[in-house]
Amino acid sequence: MKIIPLTENITLRRSIDQGTGEQRKAVEEIVQTVRKNGDNAVRQYTNQFDGVDLDPKTNQLLVTQEEIDTAYANTTNETIAIIREAAANIRDFHARQVQQSWMTTKPDGTILGQKVTPLDAVGIYVPGGRAAYPSTILMNVIPAQVAGVQRIVMVSPPQKDSTLNNTVLVTAAELGITEIYKVGGAQAVAALAYGTKTIAPVDKIVGPGNIYVALAKQQVFGTVAIDMIAGPSEIAILADSTANPAYIAADLLSQAEHDPLSSAVLVTTDETLAEAVAKEVTEQLQTLPKEEIATASIQDFGAIYLAASLPEAIQAINELAAEHLEVLVADPWAILPQIRHAGAIFLGENSSEPVGDYFAGPNHVLPTNGTARFSSPLTVEDFTKKSSIISYSKQAIQQNASKIAAFARLEGLEAHARAVEKRLEEPKNE
Template identity: 60%
Template sequence: MQITTLTDDISLKRPLEGGNEQQLAVVREVLANVKTQGDAAVRAYSEKWDGVMLNDFRVSQQEIDEAVANFDKTLLADLIEAADNIRLYHKEQRRTGYKLPLENDSYLAQRIIPLEAVGLYVPGGSAAYPSSVLMNVIPAQVAGVKRIVLTSPASKDGKLPDAVLVAASILGISEMYKIGGAQAIAALAYGTETIASVDKITGPGNIYVALAKREVFGEVAIDMIAGPSEIAILADETAYADEIAADLLSQAEHDVLACAILITICESLAEKVAEEVERQLALLPRESIARQAIERFGHIYIAETIEQAIAAVNSLAPEHLEIMTANAEEDAQKVTHAGAIFIGRYSSEPVGDYFAGTNHVLPTNSTARFASGLNVDDFIKRTSVVYYSEKTWAQNAPKIARLARLEGLEGHARAVEARGWKKGEV
């Protein structure tokens, strides 16, 4: 990994991976065809890109039961415990709405209403991601969503991975479809003969999935446009080089476009981490992917002070931030821009990916400056409620009418006056 002395004019932000015109054209064609041709288009694209011909997209109960029966019992217990942790954490996010009493029996209120139907996309292909099932489904369930639909690309045998089916079974999800890519996003957004449309789509995917989500936004809601994974580590002389290297590689192995950055005030630690990354890369099963990521977006920065290092972290606004310093909890309080923060030696990023309970669907590409990780609020609507009694209306109608006329909206003024105030009825 390259080592650079950090200066205030260095930008740690990487270029946005927004896809190219050719990819966008493909996505738009898929969306248009699925919208007009429904199941036939979904079936054709699944055969073309996933290499599987499916007469029936929906996962059968038999497939779910077989996956559960064949699944390792220790892993099953691990998934159940992880699901319990995630549910416990997300229950604290529930809102109840409120009612604000006014004079004369009037009131204002906010109602919290869960979305009726959401579609959750789980990446597939060469790997299985049961953790994505837990992280997307549980906040929706806690919010009270009635219909939760899961889609994921089928493998060559026309099935979803057992781990994905088992995770869904643990949560009681039975409506699942063996489709992926832009065609899955189109089916969820527009509906087909088999799949009823949803109100919101969440979950990460490849560039075609990301572009499709961006294109259907407005027809449905989406959670975010997530880019390749990122990790930043803030460390001082108290940290261990081998542990930092392992954590950097935990994200680099995700994708050739993944980002792994160390910011430290200790030059000797920087040099040791660079050596450790190279040593551990040679032992990593996904070395090819991780090496490309490290070469493209892997870097070590040496800061003069911890304050300069923290300022750099806030400028980067990383998806994941680990803090391994002597005063880690105190330093964490100074961080204002990060998708998730992991404090101390024993809180490595995978703890949050799988088990602790926090959500691993997080903002990338510096969008942590204004965005949050997936949470219960993503699956609710907030509806405002107004009730004015006759007396409250009478007290305020002249004020409302004057404000409407200030903006040149006579119709608004007349609408409030039509109740009788100008007629002297009150």
């Protein structure tokens, strides 16, 4: 890894991939065709892109109970137990995020408040095909369930044998999700947004995907809500001389193996540590199954920055606003109040980033590409909406109508003014 003296220009933000013109045009065509032709278009694109022919006579888009039973039969009890424990941890954490509706009554009898309502229906996109991401299911479904969403739909691209991965199906079933469709890509996003004969539309679409999924989410935004358009994964580590270089190298590589565009950055005040980490990264890379991917990430978007002081290092960390931040210093809790921008903050040498990815409880759907400056992890709140409650008393309208009317006339809205002044008129005798 490159060891670089810290300068003001530390950011390694990359432009979020907006796709090529050809990709955007292709996605637009897919979305509009699914909107027009529904299930037939979904099956056509599933055959074209995934090489899977889904039989319309048996409605193979929908996962059957038989398929779920088969998935359980092919999944070990140990795996199921791990999924259940992880789910319990994630549910416990998110249960603490629930917001309640509230009302307040003023002395004049006016009642004001806020009503919190869960969304009616949410679609969860789970990447599939050759890969399996049960953690995506846990992190997206559980906060929606805690929020009170009644209909949660899952879509995922099928494998070549027209089934979904066993662990994916088991995880969904463990959470009680039974409306699962074997469809992925832009066609799945379009189906969720606009609906087909088989797939009823939803109100929000969440979950990661490739560039075609991301572009489709952008195109349907407005018809439905979406979670975010995430960039490549990233980790920043703040460390002093007390940190273990082997741990740091392993954690940097835990993100580098995701994608050649992933970013892995160490900011430290100790040159000896920096050199040891660089050596460890080189050695650990040699035995990594995804060595080629991780090497490209480290070479292009990895760096070790040397800071002259801890305050300077902290400033750099805040400028990075990383998706994942590990604080590996003598007293990480003393540093925490000074951290302003990070998606998730891991304190101490035992808090390796994968702990948060899978098991601890906080959500692993996090802001990337510096957007932690103004955005947050996926939460229960993302699956709710809020309505303001206003119940004005007669006393309050009499006291304030003239002021409200005056404000309306400041904006040239006479009908607004007259609407409140009507309340001051004496009722006409018939």
